Amino acid sequence: MPGIVQVTQGGPKTFTPADNQVIKGGQLVEARTGGRIGVAAAGSLKVLGVALTDALAPEDFPGANTTDALGRTVVAAVAVPTTVAVAYAGTEVKVTYAADAAFGDKLVAAANGQVTPAGATPDARTIVGICTEPAGVDVSEKAVGLIRLA
Template structure:
């Protein structure tokens, strides 16, 4: 092979949400059909990374009541985002924890795009990252804390 073109290096990478998906910054996202993404389900093996911004599917804009799916007023000067930047591959980001976690815990996806400790014998395909909150600090349930994406 003579050579290849580099596509990305370290991200983020931009994706379009699937129809009827509302994605908020800080949620884990997973691959969906047609090259689109959605909020990651619990124990997902298709997690791509963490959304850095909010977005809705292009089909879902504008809402009939004058607000978008994120509850923001639709104003022609302020477009509703229909793409989302996704961090991956070693990036450290803030995420919401659905269970208490300690520094160094391996993490898995849980409901609504949140994370929790993986436990003693996790399926390796479900590990999404590592808790990187400062040493000795426990991230409490429903708290926001740092995670390094796997």
Template sequence: MSGVTQVTKTGPRTYVPASGVAVTGGQLVEGRSGGRIGPAAAASVKVLGVALADAIAPEDVVTTPATVNGRPVLNSALLPTNVAVAYGNVETRVSYSANANFGDLLVATANGTVAPAGATPDARTIVGRCTEPAGVVFATNPVGLARIL
């Protein structure tokens, strides 16, 4: 091959959520069929990065008004149908599902959250490292900084 075109140099990449799936900013997302994304499952090895905003699938956008008090009402503040996903050694806020100490390795847990990897994690499931200086206390504030790989 004599030459190739660079696809992405820096910054987030944009994806479309899978049908019937809502993505929330701060969730880990994984690749799904058809080139779409959804919240990462526990121990996922298909994590693409962290969603930077909320989004829904294009086919889930409601374009039919509901009747309220006999009048048609349509929400004109629709969620976007694509979302930027941060990846590649970027630091951002993520949702945790358990307490984490500063420097802990992280793995994906249910619904796109992260938790400490434990003593002997499968290297394929490591998604980042906790960089919240005081650590994360899940009971009081389940959102904290993480450097995503």
């Protein structure tokens, strides 16, 4: 077999959001049909990683002929991104926690692209990472903490 070309080493990898998906940096994202991504659902088996940037699906981008209530053309000063850089496997990033987590807890997807402790007997396919916030995460004090992606 001749040599092969390496596609990616350590990420991030860029994806396009699925139609009607608004993705924000720090959310877990999952694979969707057509090779696109969306915000991960609770207990997802298809988590790809954590979005590092914000983006809209290309179909959802306001067209050039968008007008306000007075009929004036609306122009955005900054282009709206339609692709998302996604960190995965071994990368350490900050995410939003849905529940308290201790340093070293295994984590799974919660609703809205957040993470939550896996509990005592999780399905191994749902583990998305490990809490690496040294003091753990107390959501009553702060909801954002470190995760090392699985």
